[in-house]
Amino acid sequence: MSKVRVAVFGASGYAGEELLRILLRHPNAEVVAITSRKNAGEPVSTVFPRFTGAPLTFVEPKVDEIAAKCDAAILALPHGLATEYAIPLLKAGVKVFDISADFRLKSAAKYKEYYKVDHPAPELLAKAVYGLPERYRDQLRTADLVACAGCYPTSSILPTAPLLAAKLVKPTGIAVVSCSGVTGAGRKVDLPYIFPECNESLKAYGVVGHRHLPEIEQEMAFAAGVPEMAINFIPHLAPMNRCINSTILMDAADGCTLEKIGEVYEQAYGKEQFVRILPAKRCADTKYVSMTNTCEIGYNLDPHTNKVIVTSVIDNLTKGASGQAVQCMNIRFGLDEAAGLI
Structure with a gap:
């Protein structure tokens, strides 16, 4: 060839x-x-x-x-x-x-x-x-x-789409809290991204109307089978060169269990080379995806708040x-x- x-x-x-x-x-x-x-x-x-x-x-x-x-x-x-x-x-x-x-x-x-x-x-x-x-x-x-x-959307859509499609979570009240390495801002000299400003610092930015928001909402809505969705997306700049960690909170639908979440993820990604589903109750970690094309996903269900809590990590420059x-x-x-x- x-x-x-x-x-x-x-x-x-x-x-x-x-x-x-x-x-x-x-x-x-x-x-x-x-x-x-x-x-x-x-x-x-x-x-x-x-x-x-x-x-x-x-x-x-x-x-x-x-x-x-x-x-x-x-x-x-x-x-x-x-x-x-x-x-x-x-x-x-x-x-x-x-x-x-x-x-x-x-x-x-x-x-x-x-x-x-x-x-x-x-x-x-x-x-x-x-x-x-x-x-x-x-x-x-x-x-x-x-x-x-996009990088933030990838870390948000891959873990949520199967759960939305299976109706295990509600398409309302979703919050995505993401932390990105500084390379996500591009290779440029700009005050907020120089070493003394970023090192030993973790801060939110663009908490209302971030440009990645409509992309995430669009794809979540497609997965959920609804015309539109509105979510909270709260990005942070993290003191690391690369990778993204997204923690996603979703309201569990009736009948949602940890076992069903695991089954849905297995059906969606069990044969995928670049998505790794962790055992229930474990959290994803950026150090295991750095410089790889892998998305790692962890999941839990909080009975106190009836929230599905998903953690998702990717390398922002690769996956x-x-x-x-x-x-x-x-x-x-x-x-x-x-x-x-x-």
Whole structure:
């Protein structure tokens, strides 16, 4: 089998670095272009010394030239910019895997509400397949445009969707409290994210109207089979480089038991390579998923409050971004789903 030729747009950020870490060891992929306006003309080792010896040089993001030599493009670009590249790449027949939020929401109105601008290509929102393999694997097999699920949403949707679909929890009153490593803010110099500000500090932010909120609500509503949902999403910045820990509180429905929760999770994820369900009453731990494409889920049922309490951890750069994109790419091109990821 010939290798899938992959171009990485925006390869000089944290997600770009993680993509290169995965793709350069991928047995069925060849990185044919890495773009960065700032670093164009520089060898990859100048920006990321870990890749010394890799025959790659950053180039300007000239879509026509790059599209002519790649099968897949992974867009590790800021929100709002990805669409500019996705449109011509799609027209050129390239399969696009977008790590930004440009195509995740099905509603152009919701996009405008949370991103404060009109969507530049609303006709593509219906075409995009949501890039969460454990939920949309069949659709991903034929997708031309994949909107890879966000990091916070992945850690929230994977543990809740099966329980909502099975009606073991109520679709109202859900609270998601998440803690993310600092790399989630991107590779930039900004006061809130420098070492003295983050170290020895844990703080909430964006507790009302965070941009990931409509994405989480959208997918939870799809799972629950209801038109819309409203949840509380409370993100925190944690003093660690990577990973996300989400603790989710849900009201148990009538008849919900620990045993039934375990059965639903086993049915949903028992055969999944990248979801690990812990025994009942254990809590997930970020140190066991760092630099992996795994989502680890723990669950409990509190009889005092009748709350289902779920803990979920992922690596924000891998299962929450780059690893997820590669997993989706593997599915789309008929490769081993775990290629490059284990």
